[in-house]
Amino acid sequence: MHPPSSQPVSPLALSRREALRRILVASALAVSLDITSFAVEDIRRIGDDPDLLKKEIPWPRILTESERKLVTVLADVIVPADEFGPAASAVGVTDFIDEWVSAPYEQQQKEQKIIRQGLAWLDTTAQQRFGRSFAACADPERTTLLDDIVRDGTDLHKAGIAFFRLFRDRVAGAYYSTPEGWAAIGYTGNVPMAEFPGPPPEALRHVGLA
Amino acid sequence: MSAWPDRRRNSSLIPMAFLSTSKTRAQRYDAVIVGSGAAGGMAAYVLTKAGAKVLMLEAGRHYDPATETPMFQSFADAPLRGASTPEKPNGFFDATIGGWVVKGEPYVVKNRTSNEWIEGAVGNRMQTAQNFMWWRARMLGGRTNHWGRVSLRMGPLDFKPRSFDGLGFDWPIGYEDVAPYYDQVEQLVGIFGSKEGVENSPDSDFFLPPPKPRAYELLLERGAKKLGLPVIPARMAILTKPLNGRSQCLYATSCGRGCAIRANFQSTTVLIPPAMDTGNLDILSNAMVREVTLDAQGRANGVHFIDKQTGEEQHISARVVILGASACETARILFNSRSTLFPNGLGNSTGNLGRWLTDSTGGNLSGQIPALENMPLHNEDGVSTMHLYIPWTVERQKAMAKKGVPRGFYTAWSGGRGMPGLGAPLGLAGDVYGKKLKSEARRYFGSFIDIFARGEMIPNEKSFCELDPEKKDRWGIPVLRFNFQWAESELNQAAYMQQAFADLIESAGGKVTKQPEKDGSKAITAGGSVNHEMGVARMSARAADGVTNGFGQLWDCPNVVVADGGVFVSNPFKNPTLTILALAWRACDHVLDGVKKGEIPAPA
Numbered sequence: 001m002h003p004p005s006s007q008p009v010s011p012l013a014l015s016r017r018e019a020l021r022r023i024l025v026a027s028a029l030a031v032s033l034d035i036t037s038f039a040v041e042d043i044r045r046i047g048d049d050p051d052l053l054k055k056e057i058p059w060p061r062i063l064t065e066s067e068r069k070l071v072t073v074l075a076d077v078i079v080p081a082d083e084f085g086p087a088a089s090a091v092g093v094t095d096f097i098d099e100w101v102s103a104p105y106e107q108q109q110k111e112q113k114i115i116r117q118g119l120a121w122l123d124t125t126a127q128q129r130f131g132r133s134f135a136a137c138a139d140p141e142r143t144t145l146l147d148d149i150v151r152d153g154t155d156l157h158k159a160g161i162a163f164f165r166l167f168r169d170r171v172a173g174a175y176y177s178t179p180e181g182w183a184a185i186g187y188t189g190n191v192p193m194a195e196f197p198g199p200p201p202e203a204l205r206h207v208g209l210a
Numbered sequence: 211m212s213a214w215p216d217r218r219r220n221s222s223l224i225p226m227a228f229l230s231t232s233k234t235r236a237q238r239y240d241a242v243i244v245g246s247g248a249a250g251g252m253a254a255y256v257l258t259k260a261g262a263k264v265l266m267l268e269a270g271r272h273y274d275p276a277t278e279t280p281m282f283q284s285f286a287d288a289p290l291r292g293a294s295t296p297e298k299p300n301g302f303f304d305a306t307i308g309g310w311v312v313k314g315e316p317y318v319v320k321n322r323t324s325n326e327w328i329e330g331a332v333g334n335r336m337q338t339a340q341n342f343m344w345w346r347a348r349m350l351g352g353r354t355n356h357w358g359r360v361s362l363r364m365g366p367l368d369f370k371p372r373s374f375d376g377l378g379f380d381w382p383i384g385y386e387d388v389a390p391y392y393d394q395v396e397q398l399v400g401i402f403g404s405k406e407g408v409e410n411s412p413d414s415d416f417f418l419p420p421p422k423p424r425a426y427e428l429l430l431e432r433g434a435k436k437l438g439l440p441v442i443p444a445r446m447a448i449l450t451k452p453l454n455g456r457s458q459c460l461y462a463t464s465c466g467r468g469c470a471i472r473a474n475f476q477s478t479t480v481l482i483p484p485a486m487d488t489g490n491l492d493i494l495s496n497a498m499v500r501e502v503t504l505d506a507q508g509r510a511n512g513v514h515f516i517d518k519q520t521g522e523e524q525h526i527s528a529r530v531v532i533l534g535a536s537a538c539e540t541a542r543i544l545f546n547s548r549s550t551l552f553p554n555g556l557g558n559s560t561g562n563l564g565r566w567l568t569d570s571t572g573g574n575l576s577g578q579i580p581a582l583e584n585m586p587l588h589n590e591d592g593v594s595t596m597h598l599y600i601p602w603t604v605e606r607q608k609a610m611a612k613k614g615v616p617r618g619f620y621t622a623w624s625g626g627r628g629m630p631g632l633g634a635p636l637g638l639a640g641d642v643y644g645k646k647l648k649s650e651a652r653r654y655f656g657s658f659i660d661i662f663a664r665g666e667m668i669p670n671e672k673s674f675c676e677l678d679p680e681k682k683d684r685w686g687i688p689v690l691r692f693n694f695q696w697a698e699s700e701l702n703q704a705a706y707m708q709q710a711f712a713d714l715i716e717s718a719g720g721k722v723t724k725q726p727e728k729d730g731s732k733a734i735t736a737g738g739s740v741n742h743e744m745g746v747a748r749m750s751a752r753a754a755d756g757v758t759n760g761f762g763q764l765w766d767c768p769n770v771v772v773a774d775g776g777v778f779v780s781n782p783f784k785n786p787t788l789t790i791l792a793l794a795w796r797a798c799d800h801v802l803d804g805v806k807k808g809e810i811p812a813p814a
Contacts (some may be wrong), residue, residue: 046289048297049271049307052280052467057289078643084652096291105295143644150641161641168643173632176651177285177292184648185655187630189591190282192460196593198422202586207425209432 045104061098062112070119071097073135075171077142085184088175096174097167111166118163125156236492239265241801242513242528244499244543247352248787249534249774249794251477251485252395256798257532258490265526266482267497267515269535270307270348273355275478279305279468284629291632296332301631305355305468308347314684317344318691327678327691335572335739342692343738344538350495351478353536353741354787358595359447359465359474360664361401362620362784363392365410367604371668371780377616377699378668379566381779382751382760385412391792399475399791400453403445411601418450420597421461424590424626426582426659427598433718434600434621444599444622447475447788456480464594464629475787497524500687501547501556502531502770508551509811510770513543516685530769530801530810534794537776538567538675541746542690544757544764545677555677557747557757557764557772566745567673567692568781571619571665571700572735573707576723577715578638582657590627590656599623600714602783614702619665619783621707621714627656637723659720661711665704666783669745670697673737694737701730708733742786747776762797769810771797 044059063071072089075097079088088094101112122145126134130141137145148156149164175181182190204210240262243250250266257264280303285292288302295302299309310332317330320341333340347353366385371378389412396416403417420443423431431441448465449458459473472479485491496518503525505511512527533540541564547556557563602618610618635658636642639650672695677688696704708726715722727733750756753765762777764770773794775786804810 046295046297046302048309048313050289050298050302052278052288052303052305053283055287055289078647080644080648082645082648084648092286096286100290103290103295108290146643150643165641168641168647169634169636170632172634172636172647172651174286174291176630176634177632179284179286182284182630185630185635185651186585186587187627187655188587189589189627190284190462190629191589192462193589193591194460196421196461196591199425199428199590200586200588203425203588204428206584206586207429207581209425209428 057099059102059104062102063098063116067116067119068094068098069135070123070133073142074119074122074167077139077146078168078171079175085180088171091175091178091180093171093174097170100170100174111170114163114166115170118160118167121160121163125160236263236265238527238529239263239492240528240805241265241530241532242267242526243532243534244513244540245269245352245534245536245774246350246482246493247347247354247477247534247536247774248790250352250532251354251481251534252791252794253532253534253773253798254485254491255481256795257802258485258488260802261488262490262802264485264491265528266491266493267499267513267526268350268352268493268495269498269518270350270352270495272493272495273307273349273351273478275305275351275355275468275472275476276470279470281463281467281470285631293632299332300356300466303464303467305466306347306353307349308345310343310345312346312348315346315689316681316683317689318678318681319343320693329681330692333736333739335735338736338739341737342694343736344690344692344743345738345741346536346539350482350493351476354475354477355468356466356741357787358785360595360622360785361396361399361403361445361447361475361788363412363414364388364782364784364789365412367410368780368782368784371617371782375611375616379748379779382749382756387760388789388792388796391796392788394795395788395791398454399447399480399788400449400451400456401445401447401788402443402450404443406440406442406601408440408442408601409604414445417445418453420444421450421592423597424592425585426579426625426656427596427623429579429581429718429720430623430659430714431598433714433716433720436717437713439600439621439714440603441598441600444596446593446595448593448595449473459593461589461593462591466594498685498687499535499543500685501543502533502767503547504549504551504556504767508767510556510767516687518685521685529805530771532771532773532798532801533776534773537743537746537774537778538690538692540772540774540776541675542677542688544747545690546688552766556770557766559766560754560756562748562750562755562757564676564746565671565674566669566748566779567675567694567743568667568669568745568778569694569738570740570742570781570783570785571667571696571703572662572740573665573704573711573733574660574662575708575711575715575726576658576660577720578654578658578723579715579718579720580657581719583653585627585656588627591629592626596622596624610706613706614698615706616699617666617668617703617783619663619703619707621661621663621710623659623661625656625659630655658723659715661714663707663711664740664742664783664785665700665707667700667781668697669780670695672697675746692738696731696734696737701734703730704734705730742775742781744775744778744781744786747772748779749777750779761800762793763800768804771801773797
């Protein structure tokens with residue numbers, strides 16, 4: 001029912017409908033007034049009337065191959081596979097991070113700086129500590145670094161916690177918004193029901209109402 | 211009047227006969243309706259069923275919820291996991307085409323810090339420096355594609371607030387005038403709710419059964435009752451039983467995306483299809499109305515509009531003009547309808563056009579309830595809004611008036627185990643990662659709640675819209691600028707809300723996630739941002755006091771009818787859509803009566 005969320009999308013691919021629409025809009029505007037700047041500025045944005053049934057990413061992705069590799073490794077340390085579900089990279093989180101930091105909007109542009117600088121910093125730190133890139137580190141080496149980053153009072157904490165928190169939140173959000181993530185977090189909705197049954201007895205007992 | 215024909219076909223699946231601008235359009239209509247939302251849709255429904263030939267003009271594009279709604283898509287099916295962007299401020303899946311900014315159609319507001327006039331921009335309603343934000347839709351169905359579906363009747367006191375406490379203004383009509391139309395609207399639209407007998411929150415004889423409360427709502431109910439506050443089922447324009455050929459809600463996927471199965475109220479699924487079935491309705495989309503035109507006697511004879519696809523200006527003739535463009539857009543059209551007879555704009559002979567602009571107040575506070583952690587898994591989607599809420603009571607109003615809060619609000623909430631989006635529930639989990647993150651996400655999922663309120667603003671002299679002296683939109687039409695100021699009564703109310711929300715969260719066994727704000731000016735939403743802008747063409751008992759009579763007819767020109775929120779004299783804590791529908795129906799019945807009696811003659 002759900003298309004794979006990690007489906008590769010060519011950076012400038014537009015559906016025929018969308019392309020036609022934009023041409024029509026552009027020509028309609030050209031007829032009326034001097035507002036050519038709209039069309040130029042808009043072309044790589046979502047636009048105010050996108051096809052809601054299609055996932056089209058009109059802007060080019062900017063992360064390099066090595067950045068993508070590091071995103072994948074780090075995201076899987078943050079959200080690993082376990083009994084509740086697969087690891088982050090298995091549900092397209094790497095593609096999401098690339099899509100997110102490449103987006104032309106103010107918030108994403110700000111976060112792009114923090115995330116790319118943070119990724120570079122993490123690799124440098126891994127090199128200094130273990131003599132190899134973060135991606136080349138063994139699991140215990142990776143968690144040693146992350147534990148230092150999240151521990152209050154360390155130099156790594158000072159330098160890297162803002163990056164860690166942002167990156168972790170984006171990875172977790174991207175993960176849990178997939179159907180696999182729903183299963184992992186315990187979301188069982190988004191299915192049609194004839195009646196809404198309300199909470200089951202075990203839920204009422206859990207909150208002390210039965 | 212029979213509300214619905216016995217014979218029903220699924221009109222939304224049949225392509226509508228949309229007109230081109232040059233071919234099949236009639237030369238003259240009985241009525242031209244500006245706008246296709248709650249007011250325009252209702253006017254089309256009532257007039258076409260009575261046999262009138264009607265042209266509906268919509269400034270946006272054609273829109274069909276049956277084929278365009280992203281039902282059941284996960285946020286992973288959207289760019290940026292559906293996050294808000296300047297172009298889709300309520301997220302990718304929000305049905306609205308439009309928003310705080312409509313390209314090429316600016317409006318002017320005041321920067322509260324610098325006090326300068328600036329162009330209205332995309333903003334956050336809690337952080338913007340703008341004194342006013344204006345939400346507009348450019349699509350068939352208008353803002354009925356966006357709204358919260360909250361459907362509360364205004365009560366007797368809401369029509370006569372000045373008589374009650376000397377503040378604000380009385381309407382020239384009362385609850386008893388509108389009640390029969392509430393009855394009709396509720397039977398047509400379908401509202402769930404329950405009879406509760408709460409004073410000034412009138413019940414309906416036609417409520418559909420309300421959905422059962424969710425677990426977190428039961429905790430809030432228990433908490434509220436400890437505080438002596440009533441909690442009753444919400445009242446929503448969402449079907450819990452099939453009605454008039456429409457399906458009932460399937461308790462999944464958000465109303466804000468639109469509804470392909472027509473289970474909630476959108477003008478495009480409830481009003482326009484039966485109006486089309488009469489064969490009397492033509493719809494022209496991408497038609498931006500500039501002004502109402504008059505004949506030599508000063509009677510309206512049609513409208514000028516811009517065909518947005520060609521940029522050409524056109525005229526359509528009609529015997530009656532119904533304005534349902536949304537309150538402020540309607541005022542803008544009237545301001546721009548200047549003539550030697552009405553040099554300051556049509557309807558503005560007594561200087562009341564644009565005045566008494568109001569919006570609902572709003573505020574919110576978030577919390578977390580530990581008892582909800584590690585909840586046994588179950589589906590809590592329900593309808594996409596609260597199932598219960600706290601109505602305001604007259605008793606509470608009397609008590610709070612003594613403390614500087616003369617007007618009230620209803621309290622509602624969101625929360626529960628809704629479809630996860632980009633915000634993972636890790637706010638209290640600390641800097642966890644790995645397997646610990648996954649168990650903490652599972653633990654906290656569904657344990658957060660957000661309490662919010664919609665409250666009443668008293669109309670004041672400092673809040674009004676007018677034409678900007680210079681700025682024009684891309685079609686060359688002068689644009690609006692907004693003066694807006696909350697008064698002490700609203701700021702006190704917003705500060706009181708914060709404490710009331712904190713008390714509720716704690717009484718329900720929860721903890722606030724941030725301390726309640728004591729400064730009302732920081733706790734209140736920006737003007738306009740609750741999207742309940744009302745007034746600006748208010749009805750009045752005497753021409754000197756308003757823009758229209760009690761039926762929405764301009765005092766200046768009785769064959770022009772304001773059918774939207776422009777006519778509201780007060781803006782109580784009852785979301786306006788239901789009342790707009792009732793008043794539009796009533797106004798159109800009066801028009802039909804006037805035509806029958808010859809009081810509305812054909813224009814010369």
